Amino acid sequence: MALIDDSVVFLAFSGGPRQKLNGFSVEDPTFMTYFATYFDQLWAALQPLGAYLSTVDADNSENSTE
Numbered sequence: 214m215a216l217i218d219d220s221v222v223f224l225a226f227s228g229g230p231r232q233k234l235n236g237f238s239v240e241d242p243t244f245m246t247y248f249a250t251y252f253d254q255l256w257a258a259l260q261p262l263g264a265y266l267s268t269v270d271a272d273n274s275e276n277s278t279e
Contacts, residue, residue, distance in 0.1 A: 215252065222248050 214236075216223040222245050225236035239245070260268075 215248070217245065217249050217252065220245065 214225040214227075216225075220242065221238055221240045223236055223238040225234055227234050239248075259265075
């Protein structure tokens with residue numbers, strides 16, 4: 214998970230035996246710019262949610278008729 218604003222990035226990581234959430238923050242404008250740009254590139258490459266859900270629904274319909 215990542216929380217991003219104009220001056221700080223907080224990265225959180227779950228895991229471990231107790232599902233503990235650990236994280237750290239970075240208050241560096243250069244890092245924030247790079248991270249936000251990377252996130253935006255990944256986000257832009259994703260399939261729109263409606264199209265993805267239609268695909269999942271179609272796959273589930275095909276599997277339930279078999």
